[in-house]
Amino acid sequence: MHHNLLKRSMRVLLVAAVLLLGVTPLMAHQAKPSGTINFAFWNYGPDAEPGWKAIIAEFNKEYPDITVKLVSATGNNWGEYLNGVATLIAGGEKLDLMWVATEGVQLLVNQLKIAVPLDDYIARDKAQLQEYLDDVNPQLLKAFQVNGKQYELPYSWNPMVIYYNTARLKEAGLEPPKANWTRDEFLKYAQALTVDANKDGTPEKYGYAFDNSGVFVSAMPWIFANGGDIVSDDFCKPTVTDPKVEEALQFMHDLIYKYKVAPGPTPLNTLFQSIQTGDVAMIGVGRWALPALYKAKFTDFDIINWPGNPNQLTEFGIDGFPILNTSPNPDLAWEFVKFMTNKSVEERLVGTVDSPLGNVPARKSVAQLMSKFPPKNGLLFYNVLDGPAKLVPAPPRFNQMESIFIRYTGSIFADEMKVADAMEAAQKELESVVKCG
Numbered sequence: 001m002h003h004n005l006l007k008r009s010m011r012v013l014l015v016a017a018v019l020l021l022g023v024t025p026l027m028a029h030q031a032k033p034s035g036t037i038n039f040a041f042w043n044y045g046p047d048a049e050p051g052w053k054a055i056i057a058e059f060n061k062e063y064p065d066i067t068v069k070l071v072s073a074t075g076n077n078w079g080e081y082l083n084g085v086a087t088l089i090a091g092g093e094k095l096d097l098m099w100v101a102t103e104g105v106q107l108l109v110n111q112l113k114i115a116v117p118l119d120d121y122i123a124r125d126k127a128q129l130q131e132y133l134d135d136v137n138p139q140l141l142k143a144f145q146v147n148g149k150q151y152e153l154p155y156s157w158n159p160m161v162i163y164y165n166t167a168r169l170k171e172a173g174l175e176p177p178k179a180n181w182t183r184d185e186f187l188k189y190a191q192a193l194t195v196d197a198n199k200d201g202t203p204e205k206y207g208y209a210f211d212n213s214g215v216f217v218s219a220m221p222w223i224f225a226n227g228g229d230i231v232s233d234d235f236c237k238p239t240v241t242d243p244k245v246e247e248a249l250q251f252m253h254d255l256i257y258k259y260k261v262a263p264g265p266t267p268l269n270t271l272f273q274s275i276q277t278g279d280v281a282m283i284g285v286g287r288w289a290l291p292a293l294y295k296a297k298f299t300d301f302d303i304i305n306w307p308g309n310p311n312q313l314t315e316f317g318i319d320g321f322p323i324l325n326t327s328p329n330p331d332l333a334w335e336f337v338k339f340m341t342n343k344s345v346e347e348r349l350v351g352t353v354d355s356p357l358g359n360v361p362a363r364k365s366v367a368q369l370m371s372k373f374p375p376k377n378g379l380l381f382y383n384v385l386d387g388p389a390k391l392v393p394a395p396p397r398f399n400q401m402e403s404i405f406i407r408y409t410g411s412i413f414a415d416e417m418k419v420a421d422a423m424e425a426a427q428k429e430l431e432s433v434v435k436c437g
Helices: 002-021 048-062 078-090 102-111 119-124 126-135 138-142 166-171 183-192 220-225 243-257 268-277 287-295 330-339 343-350 364-372 380-386 398-413 419-430
Strands: 035-042 066-073 156-159 161-165 206-209 280-285 301-304 314-320 389-391
Touching: 035 048, 035 078, 035 330, 048 066, 048 330, 048 343, 066 078, 066 330, 078 102, 078 398, 102 314, 102 398, 119 126, 126 364, 156 287, 156 380, 161 166, 161 268, 161 380, 183 206, 183 243, 183 280, 206 268, 220 243, 220 314, 243 398, 243 419, 268 280, 268 287, 280 287, 301 380, 314 380, 343 364, 364 380, 398 419
Parallel strands: 035 066, 206 280, 314 389
Antiparallel strands: 156 314, 161 280, 161 301
């Protein structure tokens, strides 16, 4: 009797110590854990919420007593979405986890300091996760490590590649570009694919077009291909006045005004339509273009590596699900994170009747299934990791950095500012945003 009383007393003391120290012990294995978790997601368009609801329905087949409440945040890019989530948290929203890409990792870990390391969870469930960990390219796992700790498990990702209209190439008598093509060769293709039938200086059909709504989709692939970057490796200073950065931006400006092979910056949805009609022969984008092309039954396209100058370097970004320290139920959130590593979940990314094909699965074995869908060279989406690849630059204040940089590149592409002047002004503004300490 005294022995039982002592055990009960020790349990009470342990619980009290846990509460005093603010420590949440890892959840003991339960047959049916229960509770509610709040999940913030980027509501980027009409497919977003239905897609998550379908995944949650699958999750609830395995965990019927865990309710996943969707919390929506909107925005035109990851930066605006992150601003929206920060506003939700500041307003008192108790988020358990969120969907976030590379662009938000440093923000959550080093600025807001709200992301929870997953290392203890991973160590506890290593046997269960090992097959997944062995199936993911190490570059993807490393991308979510900060100061030696793992903050997310890769779910899906995207590289920037060049899409081209195969019918337009045939009309111009061009062979498909080689995997190791250069920027000079790209320009020759763009010139050959630009049509100005009435010679009035305004082409009816362009060789290339690009969007300038975010860092990832606009200048970064050209800057990386030119050997430059817009922030230092330690994220402590902006580097937009680097001659390699300015030269890449000048090339993009010249595509519009000197070579006249590209219109001004064009919204992504318009790009997707223009490559189908042939009004634009080449666009730079990730796999997220496929839902629009697939639904339109458009198949006259293929993809190729980003052209180098002369060396190639593929830009990529990843997304996953950090658990936040605002979470009342981190252990339940971890069950959802683990569920998202399942092959059955990742297979939805490849393409089914009820799921768009927008991202590349983190699992290599699942990514092989992309060969069932167009384009012909679709496995390149994953295989770019076999060559040089680099994460989109994402300092802690990424959302502010992106806004400033895109504003000045917009002035360049509108022919309102010289490249050097724009980058000098951008550098001064960015110095208060991209810094350490």
